[in-house]
Amino acid sequence: MDWASLRVSLWLGAGTIAVLVPLGVWFGRLLAIREFRGKLLVEALVTVPLVLPPTVLGFYLLVTFGARSPIGQAFQALAGHSLPFSFQGLLLASAIANIPFVVQPIQRGFEAVPSDVREAAACCGLTPWQQFLHIEMPLAWPGVLTASILTFAHTLGEFGVVLMVGGNLPGETRTLSVAIYDRMQAFDDRSAGIMAATLLVISVVTLMTTTALSRRIAPSRG
Amino acid sequence: MWRRSGLTLIVVWLLGVPAGVRQRPPTIAAAANLNFALTEIVRQFERDRGTRVDMVFGASGTLTRQIRDGAPFEMFLAADEDFPAQLTSAGLTRDAGAVYAIGRLALFAPTGSPLIVDERLDGLSRLVQAAGVTRFAIANPDVAPYGRAAEATLRKRGLWDAIRSRLVLGDSITQAAQFATTGNAIGGLIAYSLVKEPALANKGTYALIPQADHPPLRQRMVLLKQATPIVEQFYAYIQGSAARAVLVKNGYEVP
Numbered sequence: 001m002d003w004a005s006l007r008v009s010l011w012l013g014a015g016t017i018a019v020l021v022p023l024g025v026w027f028g029r030l031l032a033i034r035e036f037r038g039k040l041l042v043e044a045l046v047t048v049p050l051v052l053p054p055t056v057l058g059f060y061l062l063v064t065f066g067a068r069s070p071i072g073q074a075f076q077a078l079a080g081h082s083l084p085f086s087f088q089g090l091l092l093a094s095a096i097a098n099i100p101f102v103v104q105p106i107q108r109g110f111e112a113v114p115s116d117v118r119e120a121a122a123c124c125g126l127t128p129w130q131q132f133l134h135i136e137m138p139l140a141w142p143g144v145l146t147a148s149i150l151t152f153a154h155t156l157g158e159f160g161v162v163l164m165v166g167g168n169l170p171g172e173t174r175t176l177s178v179a180i181y182d183r184m185q186a187f188d189d190r191s192a193g194i195m196a197a198t199l200l201v202i203s204v205v206t207l208m209t210t211t212a213l214s215r216r217i218a219p220s221r222g
Numbered sequence: 223m224w225r226r227s228g229l230t231l232i233v234v235w236l237l238g239v240p241a242g243v244r245q246r247p248p249t250i251a252a253a254a255n256l257n258f259a260l261t262e263i264v265r266q267f268e269r270d271r272g273t274r275v276d277m278v279f280g281a282s283g284t285l286t287r288q289i290r291d292g293a294p295f296e297m298f299l300a301a302d303e304d305f306p307a308q309l310t311s312a313g314l315t316r317d318a319g320a321v322y323a324i325g326r327l328a329l330f331a332p333t334g335s336p337l338i339v340d341e342r343l344d345g346l347s348r349l350v351q352a353a354g355v356t357r358f359a360i361a362n363p364d365v366a367p368y369g370r371a372a373e374a375t376l377r378k379r380g381l382w383d384a385i386r387s388r389l390v391l392g393d394s395i396t397q398a399a400q401f402a403t404t405g406n407a408i409g410g411l412i413a414y415s416l417v418k419e420p421a422l423a424n425k426g427t428y429a430l431i432p433q434a435d436h437p438p439l440r441q442r443m444v445l446l447k448q449a450t451p452i453v454e455q456f457y458a459y460i461q462g463s464a465a466r467a468v469l470v471k472n473g474y475e476v477p
Binding site for chain 1: 246249254257258261276278279280288290291292293294394396397399400403419421422
C-alpha cells in the first residue's frame with residue numbers, strides 16, 4: 001500500500017472541493033436566477049469538461065502552462081517551479097475537470113428555491129447577503145452537498161489528465177489511481193490489487209454516504 | 223474520546239503532507255526497461271549514502287516530453303542516445319552525458335502460447351504464415367527505443383508488413399511486457415532486462431535477439447541543469463563497479 005499516494009489523492013479531493021465549491025455556489029446561483037445573453041453558450045461551456053476526453057484538457061494545460069510557453073515561463077519565474085508536474089497544476093486540472101460536477105447540482109439546488117420566497121425575503125428587508133445566507137443557502141444546501149461529494153469521488157477516479165499533467169511524481173502528483181498503473185507496470189500486482197481494492201471501498205462508501213444524506217435531507221425540503 | 227483522538231490522528235496525518243510545499247527527495251527519470259535494475263541500484267545507493275532518491279519510470283520519449291514541459295527531474299536515464307541529445311540541444315542538460323548500458327531485446331512467449339521462441343524468429347515466421355498470430359506485443363516505436371529496435375528486428379526478418387495489423391503497442395516497454403506476459407498476446411519483443419526478472423521469466427519462454435538484428439540500444443544518461451549534489455553522486459555511482467555489476471546481472475552490457 002502506497003500511503004503517500006493515498007494522501008495525495010485525499011488532498012487533491014479536498015483541495016478541489018475547497019477551490020471549486022465556493023466558486024460553484026456563486027456561479028451556480030447566478031445561472032439559476034439570472035437570465036442573460038449567451039447563457040446557452042455559458043451553460044454549454046460549463047458542461048463541456050463532462051464530455052471532453054481528459055487528453056484534450058491535458059494537452060491545453062501543457063501547451064498553456066508548460067515550460068516552453070510564455071505563461072509557463074512567467075509562472076516558473078514567480079513560483080520557482082513549473083505548474084505542470086506540481087500539486088498546484090494537478091489542482092488546477094482537477095478543478096477544471098470537475099466544473100460540471102459542481103455547477104450543475106448547485107444550479108439545480110438554487111433553481112429549486114421558488115422566486116417568491118426570494119421576493120418575500122427582500123420585502124421583509126433582508127439584505128441580499130442575509131437573504132442568501134439565511135433563506136437560499138439552507139434550501140439549496142442538498143445541491144451543494146451533492147456537488148462536493150461528486151467532486152471528491154470524481155477526483156479520486158481521475159486518471160488520464162493526472163498522468164499527463166502530473167507526471168507520476170511520488171508524494172506530489174502520484175495519486176492512488178496513477179500508483180495502481182505504476183505498480184502494474186512494475187509487475188507488482190499485489191500492491192496494485194491492494195490499492196485497487198482501497199479505491200473501490202472508498203468509492204462505494206462515498207456513494208453510500210451521498211445516498212444516505214440525500215434521503216435524510218430530502219423530506220425536509222418538501 | 224477514542225473516536226475524537228482517531229479523528230485527530232487522521233487530520234494530523236493529512237496535514238503532514240501539504241503536498242507541493244514539502245521538500246521532496248530528488249527525483250530521477252528513467253526509461254522503463256530499467257524498472258528492476260535501477261530500483262536495485264537506487265536501493266543500494268540509498269543504503270550506502272543514507273539518503274533518499276525517488277524514481278519515475280516511463281518511455282524515453284514520454285519522459286523527454288515531460289522534461290521539456292518543465293518536469294522537475296534532476297537526471298534522465300534514457301533507453302537510447304537520441305532523446306537525451308534532444309534535451310542537450312535544447313540546453314536543458316549539464317553536458318552530453320554518458321552511455322551507461324547497452325540493452326538487449328528478447329522474444330518472449332507466455333506459457334501456453336503457440337509461439338515457439340528462437341533468436342532468428344523462425345517460429346514467429348511460421349506462425350505468421352499460418353495466420354496464427356492473434357496479437358503480438360511491442361512498445362510504441364514513436365516513444366520507446368525498445369519499440370524501435372523491435373520494429374527494426376521484425377523488418378530485418380521480413381515480418382513487419384505481415385504482422386503490423388496484429389501488433390499491440392505498449393506505452394512503454396513495461397506495458398508491452400505486460401501484454402506479452404499476461405497471455406493477452408501470443409508473445410512480444412521486449413527488453414531482456416525485464417525478461418530476466420523472475421516475475422516474468424516464470425511466466426513463459428524467451429530467446430535473446432542477436433545484437434546485429436537492430437541498431438544497438440546504447441543507453442545514455444544526462445544530468446539536468448537543476449541536478450543537486452546527491453544526484454551528481456548518483457550519476458557517478460551508476461558508473462561505479464557496484465552499479466555495473468547489477469546492470470550486467472540484469473542482462474545489460476556495460477561500456
